[in-house]
Amino acid sequence: MLAREGVIDELAPVLTPAGEQRLARVDLPGYAVPDSDLMAGQRRLLNGRLHVAVEGSAYRLGPSEYRATIEHPQRVQAPAVSLEDNEAGGMRHALERPQEWSDVGMLVARLGSNLSSVSPAAVRALLRSVGLDEAALRRLH
Structure with a gap:
């Protein structure tokens, strides 16, 4: 094989x-x-x-x-x-694979240029407060 x-x-x-x-x-x-x-x-x-x-x-x-x-x-x-x-x-x-991005901060930063300075800790807190997880965030891409 x-x-x-x-x-x-x-x-x-x-x-x-x-x-x-x-x-x-x-x-x-x-x-x-x-x-x-x-x-x-x-x-x-x-x-x-x-x-x-x-x-x-x-x-x-x-x-x-x-x-x-x-x-x-x-x-x-x-x-x-x-x-x-x-x-x-x-x-x-088109060749990028957001489903493989491991950094939650990157997932948010790549949604808009004005989000690039948001810290990963702030992103996690925001996701918890609105009831979203990383999988839902990945689907936005």
């Missing part, structure tokens, strides 16, 4: 611009743009292209105004990754 390779768990299916299905790493190596001071959820023109910050990294947005995507900054043949925006400053790319 073949042993399972851990690297397989870090891959997800994506479509290339030519419509071919490929596997990509969920952490999007090479897609982030270095030296950006964008805050979470913030969008800005950098070098003539629109960029957005998602979880501490800035990514170049694709040209479509109908479907937000993250493009690789150098490889035009690389798959574009869908970007989901909750219109409250919370963004995540």
Whole structure:
């Protein structure tokens, strides 16, 4: 029997611009743009292209105004990754797995840029006071 390779768990299916299905790493190596001071959820023109910050990294947005995507900054043949925006400053790319996030503070912070400074202890207290658990919070993503 073949042993399972851990690297397989870090891959997800994506479509290339030519419509071919490929596997990509969920952490999007090479897609982030270095030296950006964008805050979470913030969008800005950098070098003539629109960029957005998602979880501490800035990514170049694709040209479509109908479907937000993250493009690789150098490889035009690389798959574009869908970007989901909750219109409250919370963004995540389609390969992220909120069901695997272990930090309750991260679950709340990723709902909106204005929630990024809330401490995990305050999040837990808030969840208890409104009768929600981490599973319910994950479903919001």
